[in-house]
Amino acid sequence: MNDDASLLKAQPERAQNNGMWAVLAAALLLLLVLSVFLGRYPQAGFLGLNQLRDNLLAQRLVIHVRLPRLLTALLLGMVLAASGTVFQMIFANPLVEPGFLGVSQGAAFGAALAIVFFSASAVAVQGMAALFAFAGLGFSYLLARRIRVGSWLLRLVLAGIVVSALFSAGLGIVKYLADPLRQLPEITFWMLGSLASVTWGKFLAVLPACLLGLGVIFSFRWRLNLLALDETTAFSLGAAPRRERLIMMIAAVLATSAMISVAGMVGWIGLITPHIARRLVGSDTRWNLPVAILLGSGFALICDDLARVLTAGEIPLGILASLLGAATFMILMVRGSVKGARG
């Protein structure tokens, strides 16, 4: 796996902090402002300034529907990018993403359970998704401690695979029991991921967990480098690799599971943004984590804008993120392997 992964190793064009983040931050701000005006009311496309001034309904729509949704999209992108970076560092592998270790499958199982057995109330779905996402990490971790073969990271990967498979089997059972006309479509749509139902209340409910997780990851961002090194090396550099990895994983999964609970399953952002960031500013997480966070929020915002505007019925966010994410990744891989074939 490592040999395949080495093909994807980012070769930064220019190393270090070169003000890239400032350019990206400005672009993101512009994107955010444009997104406020973009939508399908009263017509598909941009809202005119005088429309916003005169049309009361348009004003209320922007404040109560569009703004919380845009901010949630920003937060979603930030969380997935930061958590993706954490996981790619901890596992010293550019191909892992935050849903790994039973987190995504756990969330899906939890949400399905709530839809089928707890009358699908929004609070129950969110709570159960977050709870089981976190439980996914917990089970994987505890299981890894009891496995007797291989290195610590290998054991975690194995445990993550097993726990994901168990949750996915559980999800299958719940789907089988679900009412095929009412509940089954709801499970399916939840798993496709969407921000359509976001309100200020939902946004504010997940904000503390996300900010806490992001804050810990952001402050720890230089030291995150050490956790990608061999365990003995990290130890010799004065780190406590196992404890520090656990803390970072908890911070990442805390924020991710909070986000999954409102947005459903949105893949790919956590996988590709750390990768692009490494390519832009180099491998040092001190510089590439902020860039990944900005890229992630921009990417999520663009995907959600498309989801809102392209069709009246709304294409689920998860589908667009996968489509654009996979396409971007494909381009990166093709260009990357050409670059990688040096000497």
Add this chain to the structure above:
Amino acid sequence: MSGALVSFEQVAFGYTRSRQIFTGLNFQLRRGALTVVLGPNGIGKTTLLYMALGWLQPSSGQVFLENKPLEEYSRAELGQRIALVPQTERQPYSYTVLEYVLFGRAPHLALFGSPGKADLLAARQALARAGIPNLADAYVDQLSGGEGQLVLIARALAQEPRVLLLDEPSAHLDLGNKYRLMQTLSDLRNGGTTILMTTHDPEIALTLSDETVLVDGSGSVAVGAPAQVLTAEKLSRLYHLPEGALEVRLTHPGIVLRSF
């Protein structure tokens, strides 16, 4: 005790209960000396090194650093005092050499800190002491084996440790790189760094070390000046060679296999 920087006292260690590698290990690492741990492959040299690092804990007995047991130091304190140059290291991402050497500053920084100007200076000095100031902007995954080894040494020096541990530093090096490495280590020793390194190459022990530690699988070690420890008789026994198979020359230090 006064000259001892690190001391092993009645140390026992085994990866499994049935197979003990060390049973009653006693030895002291002299301050300012270059000590070489010599022994055949798989005999426990790295184990000994990792116990000096605090990474492996003895099943009984204790390892002391400056008369204080290793386990009483905090993680950061130990990182400021003992540095490791591992035999090989996986490089998952494409760091620049300077970024990589800066990792050596980690034990001197707060948990949420990141390196500043002073650390950058220390890293550049470490690169210069390791003899590779020109590699600062190279990428760690594009270096030759010899350069890679020197980068790991520079990172360890950036820690400003009191003890430098090296695990088989010459294992993958050709003659030229081996010579340059030995020169660097000798310079470091002359500059006052205490060094403990493992090798399976008796010649390095003979030419470079102030003290030689012979690990022979008996559960303990023989320690002494290289000329004392590295006799033809002891070496032949250690490597299971017939009597008279090798000759140790001390006037122009070297070990030669007798011609056939």
